[in-house]
Amino acid sequence: xxxxxxxxxxxxxxxxxxxxxxxxxxxxxxxxxxxxxxxxxxxxxxxxxxxxxxxxxxxxxxxxxxxxxxxxxxxxxxxxxxxxxxxxxxxxxxxxxxxxxxxxxxxxxxxxxxxxxxxxxxxxxxxxxxxxxxxxxxxxxxxxxxxxxxxxxxxxxxxxxxxxxxxxxxxxxxxxxxxxxxxxxxxxxxxxxxxxxxxxxxxxxxxxxxxxxxxxxxxxxxxxxxxxxxxxxxxxxxxxxxxxxxxxxxxxxxxxxxxxxxxxxxxxxxxxxxxxxxxxxxxxxxxxxxxxxxxxxxxxxxxxxxxxxxxxxxxxxxxxxxxxxxxxxxxxxxxxxxxxxxxxxxx
Amino acid sequence: xxxxxxxxxxxxxxxxxxxxxxxxxxxxxxxxxxxxxxxxxxxxxxxxxxxxxxxxxxxxxxxxxxxxxxxxxxxxxxxxxxxxxxxxxxxxxxxxxxxxxxxxxxxxxxxxxxxxxxxxxxxxxxxxxxxxxxxxxxxxxxxxxxxxxxxxxxxxxxxxxxxxxxxxxxxxxxxxxxxxxxxxxxxxxxxxxxxxxxxxxxxxxxxxxxxxxxxxxxxxxxxxxxxxxxxxxxxxxxxxxxxxxxxxxxxxxxxxxxxxxxxxxxxxxxxxxxxxxxxxxxxxxxxxxxxxxxxxxxxxxxxxxxxxxxxxxxxxxxxxxxxxxxxxxxxxxxxxxxxxxxxxxxx
Numbered sequence: 001x002x003x004x005x006x007x008x009x010x011x012x013x014x015x016x017x018x019x020x021x022x023x024x025x026x027x028x029x030x031x032x033x034x035x036x037x038x039x040x041x042x043x044x045x046x047x048x049x050x051x052x053x054x055x056x057x058x059x060x061x062x063x064x065x066x067x068x069x070x071x072x073x074x075x076x077x078x079x080x081x082x083x084x085x086x087x088x089x090x091x092x093x094x095x096x097x098x099x100x101x102x103x104x105x106x107x108x109x110x111x112x113x114x115x116x117x118x119x120x121x122x123x124x125x126x127x128x129x130x131x132x133x134x135x136x137x138x139x140x141x142x143x144x145x146x147x148x149x150x151x152x153x154x155x156x157x158x159x160x161x162x163x164x165x166x167x168x169x170x171x172x173x174x175x176x177x178x179x180x181x182x183x184x185x186x187x188x189x190x191x192x193x194x195x196x197x198x199x200x201x202x203x204x205x206x207x208x209x210x211x212x213x214x215x216x217x218x219x220x221x222x223x224x225x226x227x228x229x230x231x232x233x234x235x236x237x238x239x240x241x242x243x244x245x246x247x248x249x250x251x252x253x254x255x256x257x258x259x260x261x262x263x264x265x266x267x268x269x270x271x272x273x274x275x276x277x278x279x280x281x282x283x284x285x286x287x288x289x290x291x292x293x294x295x296x297x298x299x300x301x302x303x304x305x306x307x308x309x310x311x312x313x314x315x316x317x318x319x320x321x322x323x324x325x326x327x328x329x330x331x332x333x334x335x336x337x338x339x340x341x342x343x344x345x346x347x
Numbered sequence: 348x349x350x351x352x353x354x355x356x357x358x359x360x361x362x363x364x365x366x367x368x369x370x371x372x373x374x375x376x377x378x379x380x381x382x383x384x385x386x387x388x389x390x391x392x393x394x395x396x397x398x399x400x401x402x403x404x405x406x407x408x409x410x411x412x413x414x415x416x417x418x419x420x421x422x423x424x425x426x427x428x429x430x431x432x433x434x435x436x437x438x439x440x441x442x443x444x445x446x447x448x449x450x451x452x453x454x455x456x457x458x459x460x461x462x463x464x465x466x467x468x469x470x471x472x473x474x475x476x477x478x479x480x481x482x483x484x485x486x487x488x489x490x491x492x493x494x495x496x497x498x499x500x501x502x503x504x505x506x507x508x509x510x511x512x513x514x515x516x517x518x519x520x521x522x523x524x525x526x527x528x529x530x531x532x533x534x535x536x537x538x539x540x541x542x543x544x545x546x547x548x549x550x551x552x553x554x555x556x557x558x559x560x561x562x563x564x565x566x567x568x569x570x571x572x573x574x575x576x577x578x579x580x581x582x583x584x585x586x587x588x589x590x591x592x593x594x595x596x597x598x599x600x601x602x603x604x605x606x607x608x609x610x611x612x613x614x615x616x617x618x619x620x621x622x623x624x625x626x627x628x629x630x631x632x633x634x635x636x637x638x639x640x641x642x643x644x645x646x647x648x649x650x651x652x653x654x655x656x657x658x659x660x661x662x663x664x665x666x667x668x669x670x671x672x673x674x675x676x677x678x679x680x681x682x683x684x685x686x687x688x689x690x691x692x693x694x
Binding site (some may be wrong): 124126256278311313 | 469474626
């Protein structure tokens, strides 16, 4: 069975335009530039992963990822994918390229799953047979935000993610108006670090007083401000999540020790598979709750998070909608998407 | 592939005599009574596990384990072993029968591995190809303890576990004498909760002053005395481990939050596979170190820990010697033992 040794690694740049520019606190994107990772085994089997680097969150540049193709190739060539824990340990050294770490680690699991004739979600435990994703309303004029939310709700999505953080007054108004046209929906509100701790608390108090419920309130304050997160957590009627503050398992262990948040938003692009698995277990042991999110992955990259979520069954909320916002010629996920629902074909 | 559904579960009592009575703080055993768990899949494949209950550590009785055969059968029959995370979640409810939880969870992995034509250690990551176990010197007269240690050293073991905790003065003397006849060996010293915090510190200071090194100092004080553990940790020149204090992932999370120990001794019989996997990840994220130990498992039960250790590669020390102290008619491990070395056959 040395046929499951890695013999080749190949990186390819993939560009996808957004359906429309995607605006969040401090950033507007019109295109997503990702790196497709292909690993080839001696048996000829090919495993695929996708890195969607984020300069804002991870400090990563797509050019830098492409430049380390041979470094990664030298790191993992010759290893047997059945020894995936070894490969995870070695690729943990790619901590300055976390999205690449995720792509390489997933490509290894994808190849192993094919060798064993199962799906990756089954390798990871097969905990769930289906999940439901939210869809996101970016920052825009109040009218356009409301219109977008209404459209998402009419498409059948029952969890709506709302980006805030650039203008407290407009955010509160938009939230109130969106709630009127999407009765029965759940809301994940994401400030992407845009508020001060006191603004963050003001936002949720106003929303609470209006009788609106927020399911998760993501990263209200700066990533380094752990005390600020904790301040918001203990003054907010709604659960508070760390996203930008929670990249590695070490970050999450600290957040747990400091009782700073109710939720962590795991993104494979921040943590890779290896740290994401560790965060799942830390959450199990500490009462922390989890959601899973994404950067700018295409269907190939979202596939990774879908299988991770189905396999571990670890998440209360799934925010896996980037591929729904990108123009793609061909759907490349090994999963079925029907409206908000994502599942794998049952054999 | 519904052929991988569980259709039957069977428990069998297995008794094994110790080669000689095994004496540790507060307990002398002449026989080990374990429960063999057999699960059968629709395909006819059979997976095996073994529960070695400990009344002293877990409050478990073998009679009680045997009595819940039908409960467990009802719990897991009909589940597909490819959805092992679901089965782990359900069997986590068996927290009052942790050794049984371990056996059932391992039997599921054993069956799944056969379905996929791999070994369990590969399902768990295949991190290591071999490990080395210690062997244990029980409590006895000083002469007999020294003689036993010499014999173990001559058999080729390079890590010797030494039981202490019933008589501080004799323990110190025995330790000094053992060190003289086993030069070059490493020592794991286990007090099984026998000392007060101050006795525990006195022991290690005397040993340190004599120029002897201890690799791990296990559970010097009572299990509930987390402050006592921490006191010993910060007054001991050697790393301090929790064993009886660390049964579940929740226990370990608390130990980490309180910075109470350097090491945790994972035993599948205390934690099952599910909590053991969580503890491995908590350790990765917090700098905690790990060893793996056993109760009174036969080769069938030790097999579980060997595959867990090879798969995760998470352990600095392996204390997997119970089967070496028991009389067994037939070796039933899916691993090769040569002196202290344990490995699986490479395909």
